[in-house]
Amino acid sequence: MKHASWTLAAFATLLLAGTAGAQAPPNTVDAHIAAARAAASADYRNTLLNLCPLFPPAQPGAGRGGAAGAGRGAAPATPDRANWYAPPLKVFDNLYWLGTRQHSSWALVTSAGIIIIDTNFAWATDPEIVEGLTKLGLNPRDIKYVVISHAHGDHDQGAAELQKRYGAKVVMGNPDWDATLARKEYAGGIPTKDIGVGREGMKLTLGDTTMNIVFTPGHSPGTLSYTFPVKDQGRTLQVAYSGGTLTGNFGADGPRWDEYVASQKTIAAAAAAAGATVVLSNHSEYDNAYTKARLIPSARQVGENHPFIVGADSVQRYFTVMQECAMAGKLRNNAK
Numbered sequence: 001m002k003h004a005s006w007t008l009a010a011f012a013t014l015l016l017a018g019t020a021g022a023q024a025p026p027n028t029v030d031a032h033i034a035a036a037r038a039a040a041s042a043d044y045r046n047t048l049l050n051l052c053p054l055f056p057p058a059q060p061g062a063g064r065g066g067a068a069g070a071g072r073g074a075a076p077a078t079p080d081r082a083n084w085y086a087p088p089l090k091v092f093d094n095l096y097w098l099g100t101r102q103h104s105s106w107a108l109v110t111s112a113g114i115i116i117i118d119t120n121f122a123w124a125t126d127p128e129i130v131e132g133l134t135k136l137g138l139n140p141r142d143i144k145y146v147v148i149s150h151a152h153g154d155h156d157q158g159a160a161e162l163q164k165r166y167g168a169k170v171v172m173g174n175p176d177w178d179a180t181l182a183r184k185e186y187a188g189g190i191p192t193k194d195i196g197v198g199r200e201g202m203k204l205t206l207g208d209t210t211m212n213i214v215f216t217p218g219h220s221p222g223t224l225s226y227t228f229p230v231k232d233q234g235r236t237l238q239v240a241y242s243g244g245t246l247t248g249n250f251g252a253d254g255p256r257w258d259e260y261v262a263s264q265k266t267i268a269a270a271a272a273a274a275g276a277t278v279v280l281s282n283h284s285e286y287d288n289a290y291t292k293a294r295l296i297p298s299a300r301q302v303g304e305n306h307p308f309i310v311g312a313d314s315v316q317r318y319f320t321v322m323q324e325c326a327m328a329g330k331l332r333n334n335a336k
């Protein structure tokens with residue numbers, strides 16, 4: 001009898017553990033991938049595919065670099081426009097998408113000028129940012145700030161040109177300024193240092209709009225993420241912007257994986273504190289920004305929301321995907 005009651009108690013405990021699904025999963029690659037997959041649901045499949053080590057590492061010589069894709073930064077020659085051009089699109093009352101089909105750049109319009117968020121490759125500055133603003137009826141001369149999430153070529157090559165032409169002030173994380181200023185030459189030129197952001201982050205106010213800039217190192221040593229307000233037909237909403245995604249070159253660098261995971265927690269907490277119901281990344285190929293932006297003028301069915309408004313829970317799930325994929329990646333790489 002004693003044995004039977006022990007068994008019953010153990011069974012009850014197991015059942016309880018089984019129902020307490022929100023508890024931390026065991027620290028294995030598969031458990032973290034399962035957690036990431038659950039958090040991604042159908043909403044963040046591209047992020048999951050690009051970030052999570054879904055497949056075992058390739059055999060040496062098999063030609064696949066492993067978990068999370070290729071590194072960024074090298075500037076390709078101007079590619080065929082047919083493969084990247086996208087027209088500029090209005091997404092919220094005061095937020096405009098100026099991206100290519102692969103990368104996003106945004107214009108946040110305030111009562112005192114424009115903040116450009118990330119700038120894409122140098123070859124996209126004129127067709128997407130300058131001509132894009134003009135097509136939308138905005139004036140590139142009103143660009144007051146260029147906020148760079150991190151100093152990789154797919155996001156920062158327009159900064160120097162916008163600074164030179166329009167006197168815009170460039171904002172970047174301090175460690176990424178160090179990398180920028182150490183360059184000898186660079187596609188699009190090298191900006192002079194205006195505003196560096198340290199570990200404490202900063203608030204950037206232009207006219208009626210304040211961006212909360214959060215220091216989220218990991219993807220690069222000075223990656224910045226943000227929360228900021230936008231308006232949808234006059235209603236104010238908060239956006240969480242994720243500044244750096246891929247972890248493909250972290251390898252066995254354990255502290256770097258840990259820093260990345262900690263940064264995702266930091267921006268997730270900032271997003272929750274702000275009440276963010278919109279999440280944006282700087283890669284339109286991951287977050288479908290182009291497809292979503294094109295849906296905005298379409299008639300919505302009953303119960304359908306603005307395509308970028310996903311809700312606070314979904315915003316948190318996005319950052320859970322980032323965290324869980326990184327924890328899986330760290331284990332997969334045997335990083336200590």
Ligand SMILES: [Zn+2]
Pocket residue numbers: 072150152219244245
């Ligand atoms: Zn990057």
